Amino acid sequence: MSRKQDILTLPHDELEAKQLQGVKETIVACYENVPFYKQLFDEAGFDPYKVESLADLKDAPFTTKQDLRDNYPYKLFAVPMSEVKEIHMSSGTMGVATVGGYTQKDLETWGECFARGIIYANGDQNDIVHVCYGYGLFTGGLGAHYGGLWMDSTVIPMSAGNTERQIKVLKEMGSTILCCTPSYAMHIADTALEMGLDPAKDFHLRAGIHGAEPFSDNFRADLEKKLNYKVLDVYGLTETMGPGVAIECWEQDGLHLAEDHFYAEIIDPETGEVLPDGEWGELVLTTVDREASPVVRYRTRDITRIIPGQCACGRTHRRIDRLHGRTDDMLIIRGVNVFPSQIEDVMKTVPELSSWYQVELSTVDHLDRVTLKVELEPDYQFDEIAAIERLQKDVESKLKSALSVGLKVKIVEPKSIPRSEGKAKRVVDLREGVK
Amino acid sequence: MIEQITVFLENSEGRLAAMCRTLADAGVNMSALSIADTADFGVVRIIADNPRKAVEALTGNDYRAAITNVAAIAVPNEPGGLARLLETLDSLKLNIEYGYCFSLQGDAAVDVLKFRSADAASEAADTLEEAGFRLLSQEDLA
Numbered sequence: 001m002s003r004k005q006d007i008l009t010l011p012h013d014e015l016e017a018k019q020l021q022g023v024k025e026t027i028v029a030c031y032e033n034v035p036f037y038k039q040l041f042d043e044a045g046f047d048p049y050k051v052e053s054l055a056d057l058k059d060a061p062f063t064t065k066q067d068l069r070d071n072y073p074y075k076l077f078a079v080p081m082s083e084v085k086e087i088h089m090s091s092g093t094m095g096v097a098t099v100g101g102y103t104q105k106d107l108e109t110w111g112e113c114f115a116r117g118i119i120y121a122n123g124d125q126n127d128i129v130h131v132c133y134g135y136g137l138f139t140g141g142l143g144a145h146y147g148g149l150w151m152d153s154t155v156i157p158m159s160a161g162n163t164e165r166q167i168k169v170l171k172e173m174g175s176t177i178l179c180c181t182p183s184y185a186m187h188i189a190d191t192a193l194e195m196g197l198d199p200a201k202d203f204h205l206r207a208g209i210h211g212a213e214p215f216s217d218n219f220r221a222d223l224e225k226k227l228n229y230k231v232l233d234v235y236g237l238t239e240t241m242g243p244g245v246a247i248e249c250w251e252q253d254g255l256h257l258a259e260d261h262f263y264a265e266i267i268d269p270e271t272g273e274v275l276p277d278g279e280w281g282e283l284v285l286t287t288v289d290r291e292a293s294p295v296v297r298y299r300t301r302d303i304t305r306i307i308p309g310q311c312a313c314g315r316t317h318r319r320i321d322r323l324h325g326r327t328d329d330m331l332i333i334r335g336v337n338v339f340p341s342q343i344e345d346v347m348k349t350v351p352e353l354s355s356w357y358q359v360e361l362s363t364v365d366h367l368d369r370v371t372l373k374v375e376l377e378p379d380y381q382f383d384e385i386a387a388i389e390r391l392q393k394d395v396e397s398k399l400k401s402a403l404s405v406g407l408k409v410k411i412v413e414p415k416s417i418p419r420s421e422g423k424a425k426r427v428v429d430l431r432e433g434v435k
Numbered sequence: 436m437i438e439q440i441t442v443f444l445e446n447s448e449g450r451l452a453a454m455c456r457t458l459a460d461a462g463v464n465m466s467a468l469s470i471a472d473t474a475d476f477g478v479v480r481i482i483a484d485n486p487r488k489a490v491e492a493l494t495g496n497d498y499r500a501a502i503t504n505v506a507a508i509a510v511p512n513e514p515g516g517l518a519r520l521l522e523t524l525d526s527l528k529l530n531i532e533y534g535y536c537f538s539l540q541g542d543a544a545v546d547v548l549k550f551r552s553a554d555a556a557s558e559a560a561d562t563l564e565e566a567g568f569r570l571l572s573q574e575d576l577a
């Protein structure tokens with residue numbers, strides 16, 4: 001057991017030494033074995049043999065999902081095909097799929113990374129790990145499966161679907177850890193309630209390791225209450241391995257990166273500049289010891305930050321914050337990066353506001369003007385005009401301090417924010433010269 | 436106390452007319468309409484014969500409308516009538532949010548007042564009735 005936890009409390013400078021060693025080997029292996037990387041590094045004037053510190057990696061060029069697509073299916077593999085034991089693929093619904101290969105050692109690393117979720121859930125070989133992520137090319141099912149095996153726990157490979165059977169197993173076979181998407185966990189809970197069961201009592205769950213979709217704090221609280229367990233958020237993406245890149249510990253205060261296997265940077269998505277700890281930006285990952293499908297400075301397009309300071313659990317691996325959306329959603333307002341989720345965070349603190357809003361960008365006297373249009377809560381008493389003006393001012397000052405940029409708040413009539421498929425169009429850009 | 440209809444409107448062209456049309460189509464007869472507005476939005480206050488029906492028609496058409504309880508006081512048709520009413524209220528030092536006047540059936544004027552709290556409203560009502568003013572009820576407006 002202890003061999004499995006020592007690495008998690010390794011002093012951070014030792015961890016960094018391991019990362020540097022691994023990153024140097026990774027970039028050299030990429031340069032020597034993958035034509036794409038040779039060309040990429042050469043064109044950028046980046047010399048992989050001259051990296052002396054982790055900070056030097058900032059001179060390496062980024063890679064993107066498009067690069068992975070362009071090299072479909074096997075052109076980015078850094079080992080001969082005979083060493084590749086398994087293939088996974090992203091769904092590719094929007095175009096060409098991205099492919100990841102795993103050597104025997106890569107599969108072990110993956111299992112080890114996911115198993116940390118079980119460790120963070122204070123679990124061990126006595127746990128029964130119920131996996132109802134889909135098995136197959138999607139990395140969820142087998143990632144959780146390998147995690148359970150690595151931990152010497154008992155794995156029940158349910159895969160997704162057939163909810164009544166999931167419920168029967170959860171009730172009768174004593175599953176203690178549930179691995180699936182948060183929405184499927186909620187579906188299981190609600191279906192069990194409809195069937196007249198009380199999953200909080202009839203199931204035996206201690207923890208859920210849920211990821212692949214964003215979920216709110218309220219959603220988590222609701223789920224934890226219904227299933228009487230603790231929900232840990234897991235992060236990962238097929239392009240860099242699958243679930244297990246980072247997982248929440250029992251403190252639920254950020255997700256510990258598997259820093260012995262991944263080197264993380266947070267960058268300004270606009271300038272590409274590396275940001276200091278604590279600042280929000282795009283997560284960029286470099287694999288430390290991936291053999292078949294290494295990636296160098298892969299732009300995840302996920303928005304998060306490195307949480308400064310040490311976790312109360314005592315583990316040394318740095319934490320990323322829960323995801324704050326995608327770079328695709330980012331707005332640049334008077335040179336400041338703003339994410340719709342930051343606006344939502346402010347709105348949540350004002351009970352008079354409904355969750356229906358729209359950000360309208362326009363140009364007034366050659367300057368960006370941003371208006372947050374928002375509908376009121378149905379119960380809000382709007383009889384007094386001064387109170388509505390106070391509310392607008394209050395929200396404006398809260399936004400200003402949260403975003404460092406001024407937005408005008410405009411209270412609008414009910415249903416004036418256009419709805420499509422139950423979701424509002426969040427941003428309307430009417431600025432000159434902006435498509 | 437009577438029921439006033441309060442409507443939140445954005446300041447956009449034709450919005451007020453559209454709202455009035457909605458009320459007309461619902462067969463609501465208005466006695467008074469007053470608007471308080473800013474550059475962005477307005478709050479419209481309406482006295483009508485059937486406030487519940489009016490609110491139902493408006494919310495059914497995606498307007499933000501609600502019932503607000505206000506005091507309606509008949510202002511005596513004599514010199515200094517309104518002055519005496521306001522002086523009586525002044526002496527109570529109550530917190531009044533807003534007020535407006537309209538005339539009912541041609542001659543008598545009605546002063547509408549919104550007090551900050553229900554307690555203030557009932558205290559004012561007692562004092563005004565003692566001073567000889569007549570407070571209107573919903574039936575007086577029908």
Ligand SMILES: [Zn+2]
Binds near residue numbers: 251311313
């Ligand atoms: Zn921790």
